[in-house]
Amino acid sequence: MSWSTEHERKSMSALVLVGTPIGNLGDLSPRATDELRHADVILAEDTRRTRGLLTHAGIRAAGRLRAVHAHNERERAAWVVDVVRAGQRVAYVTDAGMPGISDPGAELVRACVDAGLEVEIVPGPSAVLTALVLSGLPTERFVFEGFLPRRGPSRRERIAALVSEPRTTIVFEAPSRVRATLADLRDACGPLRQVAVARELTKRYEEVWRGDLVDADAALAPEPRGEHVIVLGPAPPRPEAGDAEIEAHLRTALTEGLSTRDAAARVAADLGVPRRRAYDAATQLRRANPRQ
DSSP states (O other), rough: OOSHHHHHTSOOEEEEOOOOOSOOGGGHHHHHHHHHHOEEEEESSSHHHHHHHHHHOOOTTTEEEEEEOOTTTTHHHHHHHHHTTTTTTEEEOOSSBBBTTTSSSHHHHHHHHTOOOOOEEEEOHHHHHHHHHHSSOOOOOOEEEEOOSSSSSHHHHHHHHHOOOSSEEEEEETTTTTHHHHHHHHHHHOOOOOOEEEESSSTTTEEEEEEHHHHHHHHHHOOOOOEEEEOOOOOOOOOOOOOOHHHHHHHHHHHHTOOOOHHHHHHHHHHHHHHHHHHHHHHHHHHOOTTO
């Protein structure tokens, strides 16, 4: 869909997700300011914080401000659909950054998409990308984990998955848990895994520490403050498996009753070797030990 003029675009009904500063209010874009100024309704994760942002930008709330947060987003989604369908332009902002990324917003988008209504985005600052680029770690491929579970099997499983993760990983963490999370990552991934820890991004006291997990804890303040972004470097390449290791794994697989083809497939996946190499080795073992 396209518009002939900016005025015509502003007159169209839509849900508009507006990215807002993650710290420095000077990062509020002109387009975001314009969208908030002309929206019929402004939905906010925290109306108090958004009121301060509007005041900074010289925008009057004028009775347009409504709260939509993690605890009421699902029930408010139907109301948003009705408002947009009635011809209103609804802007949604969270406390900082991009709605829907470790913040509410996704439920509103899904509801409007399912209803066949327009959804637009005004891009803005992102703690994920800011920390990633500042980290100095590889940026070609990365994965965002958000906040890790606080405890239990789900936390252990998520951290275990990072041990062999070949992409740079971004994790959000609260100040009260950042030390424990770094310790868990060190224990799982090894002390020499590269990491960057960023805090207070774009603010006056912005800090980014870069090094190995073994030194990360000592680099933290005695009482860490502000939300932290942990950027974990990719897992180092796994050493290429030798013939003896491949043969040992194949013997185990064949002893378990797997066919030559299935044993080769499993070992190729487990050791990261070409399937043809594993299959040829399995075939030789089967010929040498036909009863296996």
